[in-house]
Amino acid sequence: MFIKTLAPQDDLIMQLVPIMAQASQILLEEYQSYCAGCEFNIQEKSDDSPVTQADLKVNHFLLKHLATITPQLPVLSEESDYSERKSWKKCWMLDPLDGTKEFIHERDEFTTNLSLIEDHQTTFAIIAVPCEQVMYIGYRNQLPYKYSFSRNEWFQYKIEEHDLNTPLQIGLSHNSKNPKYQNFIQPLLKHRAVERREAGSAYKFCMMLEGDIDIYPRFHPTSEWDTSSGQSLLESIGGGLLTLEAKPFLYNQRETVLNGGFIAFKDQYCKKIAYEALKHSGILD
8 A cells, every 4th residue: 555655855756757747648648639539640560569659759758858867878668779778787668658559449557667777677667657647656675656746745655464355356468368367367266266357568567556456467478668667666565576487587688678478466475376376277387
C-alpha cells in the first residue's frame, strides 16, 4: 500500500517528475484524439509490431529533455537507434508507449517506462500511467514513491504482511489463451483460491505495487524496455522478476533485446509458491 508523504528531497526525481508528467499529458491527449476518431497515423515496424504517432511524439519529447538533464548518458529507446548499445556501461532505457496494442484497442492500460541501467542492472525506475495521472518512481534500494500529478500529492510504499486468507491474484495479458498459463495456475490451487487479473503490458507491474496482483507469469516474448522498470520497482519492495530458471534479468548485455519467459512476484512468499507451481506445471519439461 502507499501512504501519503512529503515530496522526496532528491534532485534526479524532482528533475524527472515534471518531464514525465508532460510526456504523460502528451500521450493522454493523443489517446483522447485517437478515441474520438481523429486522423491518426499507425504504421508497422519491421517486426510487424505497431508504432503510432503517439509513440514517436513522446519519444522525441523525452529524448530532448533527457539530453538536457543527463547529456552524458545515451538512451536505449524502443523507437530510436540503439545499434551502439553494447559499448554503453550506463544508459537510460525507454519505452515511450508501453502497451501500443492496448492504446490501439482503446484500453487505457498503457504506460511510459524509463529506467537507468548501470553495469547491466536497473538502479532507478519510473512507470507513468497517463490515464490515471500517476507515476511510480524510485531507486532499487529504497521503497518507491507514487506521485499523483493531477493532485500534486506524494505517497510512499509501506510493506504489509501477506494476507494468506485472500485469493491469489494472478496477472495475465488480455486474451492469454496459451495453455501454459492454466498449467501454471493449476498447482497454485493447492495453496489458495486463484483469481485471474487481465491487464496490459507494464501496467501489471503498477497493479502489483498497488496490491492488485501477486504473481505475474509470462511465457511469451517481451523486450528489455518492457521489464526493466517493473523489475526494479518490485525489487525495491522485496519482490522481483526472475527468469524461468530463477535468475535475475540483466540488461543491455545480450545479442538481442528480447527477453525469455519470466515470473514476477510481489514478495518472497509469492516467489516460493510461484516456482513450486512452475516446477509442477510441466512447462519446463
